[in-house]
Amino acid sequence: MKPHLNYSSDDDPAYWDAALETQSRTDWDRFKVTLLKSHLRHAYRASPYYRSSFDAAGVHPDQFKSLDDLRRFPFITKHTLRERQLAVPPFGDLVAVPERDIVYISASSGSTGVPTASPFTQADFDDWIDYEARQFWSSGMRPTDRYCHSLNFSLFIGGPCVLGAQKLGALSIHAGTVPSERLLQILRQFQANILWTTPSYAWYLGETAIKEGIDLKRDLAVRRIFVAGEPGGSVPETRNRIEALWGASVYDYYGLSDIFGSCAGMCEQRNGLHWAEDHIHVEVLDPATGEPVAEGERGELVLTTLKKSARPIIRFRTGDIVSVTSEPCACGRTSLRMHGVHGRLDDMLIIKGVNIFPSDVEAIVRQDHDLTGEYRLVVERIDHLARLTVEIERIHGHNGTDQDLAHRFARRLKSVTGVTAQVAVLPPDSLPRATHKAKRVEDRRRGVWS
Numbered sequence: 243m244k245p246h247l248n249y250s251s252d253d254d255p256a257y258w259d260a261a262l263e264t265q266s267r268t269d270w271d272r273f274k275v276t277l278l279k280s281h282l283r284h285a286y287r288a289s290p291y292y293r294s295s296f297d298a299a300g301v302h303p304d305q306f307k308s309l310d311d312l313r314r315f316p317f318i319t320k321h322t323l324r325e326r327q328l329a330v331p332p333f334g335d336l337v338a339v340p341e342r343d344i345v346y347i348s349a350s351s352g353s354t355g356v357p358t359a360s361p362f363t364q365a366d367f368d369d370w371i372d373y374e375a376r377q378f379w380s381s382g383m384r385p386t387d388r389y390c391h392s393l394n395f396s397l398f399i400g401g402p403c404v405l406g407a408q409k410l411g412a413l414s415i416h417a418g419t420v421p422s423e424r425l426l427q428i429l430r431q432f433q434a435n436i437l438w439t440t441p442s443y444a445w446y447l448g449e450t451a452i453k454e455g456i457d458l459k460r461d462l463a464v465r466r467i468f469v470a471g472e473p474g475g476s477v478p479e480t481r482n483r484i485e486a487l488w489g490a491s492v493y494d495y496y497g498l499s500d501i502f503g504s505c506a507g508m509c510e511q512r513n514g515l516h517w518a519e520d521h522i523h524v525e526v527l528d529p530a531t532g533e534p535v536a537e538g539e540r541g542e543l544v545l546t547t548l549k550k551s552a553r554p555i556i557r558f559r560t561g562d563i564v565s566v567t568s569e570p571c572a573c574g575r576t577s578l579r580m581h582g583v584h585g586r587l588d589d590m591l592i593i594k595g596v597n598i599f600p601s602d603v604e605a606i607v608r609q610d611h612d613l614t615g616e617y618r619l620v621v622e623r624i625d626h627l628a629r630l631t632v633e634i635e636r637i638h639g640h641n642g643t644d645q646d647l648a649h650r651f652a653r654r655l656k657s658v659t660g661v662t663a664q665v666a667v668l669p670p671d672s673l674p675r676a677t678h679k680a681k682r683v684e685d686r687r688r689g690v691w692s
């Protein structure tokens with residue numbers, strides 16, 4: 243019986259599914275091999291795309307015997323999904339079920355081109371929501387909680403995650419993306435104690451509340467904030483600042499519209515994001531060679547679904563740069579943990595030969611309490627070389643000089659990342675505040691925002 247069905251706060255079970263969540267790494271691998279054998283066969287048998295791409299690569303699902311064998315199978319990318327969807331509308335030929343079995347679609351935001359639709363069968367959808375409840379349980383949600391979900395429902399994969407809270411037995415308040423004043427009113431009226439939003443919006447909402455004279459710790463009941471959608475949720479300095487502002491604990495989550503929401507999320511230890519390894523197999527590869535990096539090293543995240551039957555995803559290159567560990571977690575769960583998303587491969591800046599991600603800069607900005615925490619990176623080409631300017635804001639009432647702040651920041655940036663940058667110190671409230679996903683890089687070499 244699932245623990246929420248006979249829940250009592252006197253007898254609080256630590257796990258949603260103890261046998262699954264605490265099994266040995268050997269058992270995890272054995273379990274995933276069994277699932278993958280049948281998932282690869284399903285993809286090959288029912289999806290025209292996978293049949294031709296496996297044939298072209300000279301591989302067959304019968305050759306798959308261990309997880310290492312997966313490396314013989316070809317990659318797919320976002321471009322593959324978009325291209326196949328355009329070639330075979332409306333869902334593309336990676337789909338491996340008849341259309342009558344598809345009951346739900348999510349779609350990516352389309353900010354970088356044609357939105358790609360991700361189809362689900364009812365079983366895929368139910369699996370996801372069951373997993374979502376399990377993940378929420380590991381982040382400390384219980385049937386006695388009041389959960390406010392402030393994510394968009396319009397085709398967005400984050401929307402239905404609210405159903406996981408409902409399944410767990412918590413009171414689920416789907417506020418959606420309403421104006422901040424309205425959201426604060428909802429949080430206050432219903433005394434919600436868990437909130438889910440993006441990290442930059444959690445920060446913005448907290449600042450807005452204070453400006454409106456709301457005491458976040460006295461007038462509101464929010465004690466846990468789940469965040470997703472931006473690297474900031476895994477930057478400890480950013481989490482610490484949001485936590486200090488709200489008097490709440492922050493839990494980072496990671497999802498993908500092409501797979502499902504909350505593919506990984508933080509347990510109560512908040513030391514990395516646990517992967518849903520009964521649904522997804524994780525590889526971390528060197529983006530240049532496609533070979534695995536050593537455990538703990540940064541590399542590109544490559545994902546393979548294990549059950550999702552409507553559209554199997556085999557070796558999807560996410561473009562996200564991450565690091566993972568299989569070290570045991572103090573919570574007792576044995577699934578792989580990801581130490582956040584360091585950045586997007588697309589966001590990686592190369593300044594005079596040195597790689598740097600916006601999240602590296604963010605960590606330094608958020609450590610300095612003479613700064614507001616907002617920042618922007620401007621990259622220009624000067625004499626054929628990339629020049630980085632970091633724009634930061636001093637806090638109200640700062641006593642020292644801007645020059646001292648700039649020098650201190652530039653020295654810290656150089657020592658942590660090896661990058662030399664110009665630093666511009668701006669008055670408080672100069673930089674645009676994010677309401678959803680923050681745009682923090684202005685690359686003037688291409689004349690576009692990234």
Ligand SMILES: [Zn+2]
Binds near residue numbers: 516571573574
């Ligand atoms: Zn854990």
